[in-house]
Amino acid sequence: MLLKRKFLSIALALGAIALSGCSSTGHDHAHAWGYEGNIGAAHWGDLKPEYATCKLGSKQSPIDLTGAKVSKLSPIKFSYKSSQLKIIDNGHTIQTNFVPGSTITVNGKKYNLLQMHFxxxxxxxxxxxxxPMNAHLVHKSADGKLAVVGVFMKEGKENSFLKAIWKNIPQQKDKEVAVSKVKINLAKFLPKNKHYYAYTGSLTTPPCSEDVTWMVMKTPVEVSKMQIAAFGKYYSHNARPVQPLNDRVLKVSK
Ligand SMILES: [Zn+2]
Known part of the structure; x- marks a missing residue:
């Protein structure tokens, strides 16, 4: 009996550790949603009251980029600096977090680079x-507005920027790893041609919050078949289906 009770208390303690590990990621339950089955994208809006925008929103992302209105869009001023590689497998994607100091400025508004993911x-x-893949570069302004730059990734030659990231994907989920000897500069990842699509949308993951400024680079960057396959070992399908444009206007640079 005593032995049993001891076992129980150990089990409880372990459970508590597991729970605190989960909440330390900032999610209340890190893997409560996914991309398949009854926690897949079609069900996000019903999983939690906080996720209701996923089904009720009318300005959702991603979208199919088609029928864009050719417009004079102001160039995005990228001011990216080298940053120590901080990387996390958050259970939905591989993400690198950036130290403060890298920014974009568009239409006179400055946004700080927070993270990129795939x-x-x-x-x-x-x-x-x-x-085959894309990257999302997530930025936030001082007044809390989000701006995401999308970069398509097509099969081609090996992408040297990604090498350091792929090599350092953590073995453990939900734990950010700071790789002390590796610095990355996201400027090296951007396509040379900076023409882009622009529209107003949302986060593409729960809670699907709207009022996100989307800027998607027209020109893809190249990644090798092996790099695509290497990411696929972690996440081979982590894309939300495209959402209706509704009454929004999709623009594209001249
Ligand atoms: Zn994304």
Whole structure:
């Protein structure tokens, strides 16, 4: 009996450790949603009251980039600096977090670079077609507005920027690893041609919050077949299906 009770208390203690590990990621339950089955994208809006925008919102992301209105869009001023590689497998994607200091400025508004992460296949599509992968570069302004820059990734030559990231994907989920000897500069990842699509949308993951400024680079960057396969070992399908444009206007740089 005593032995049993001891076992029980050990089990409880372990449970408490597991729970605190989970909440320390900032999610109340890190894996409460996913991309398949009854926690898949079609069900997000019903999983929690906080996720209701996923089904009720009318300005959701991603979208199919088609029928864009050719417009004079102001260039995005990228001011990215080298940053120590901080990387996390958050259970939904691989994400790198950036130290403060890198920014974009668009239409006179400055946004700080927070993180980049990846989707396979690409979340945005072009005329109904997905790329093998894409990256989302997430930024936030001082007044709390989000701006995401999308970069398509097509199969081609090896991407040297990604090498350091792929090599350092943590073995353990939900734990950020700071890789002391590796610095990355996101400027090296951007396509040379900075023309982009622009529209107003949402987060593509729960809680699907709206009022996100989306800027998707028209020109894809190249990654090798092996790099695509290497990411696929972690996440081979972590893309939300495209959402209706509704009454929004999709613009594209001249
Ligand atoms: Zn994303």
């Amino acid at each position: 989707h396979q296949p690409s979340e945005e599509t072009v005329n109904g077609k997905a790329y």
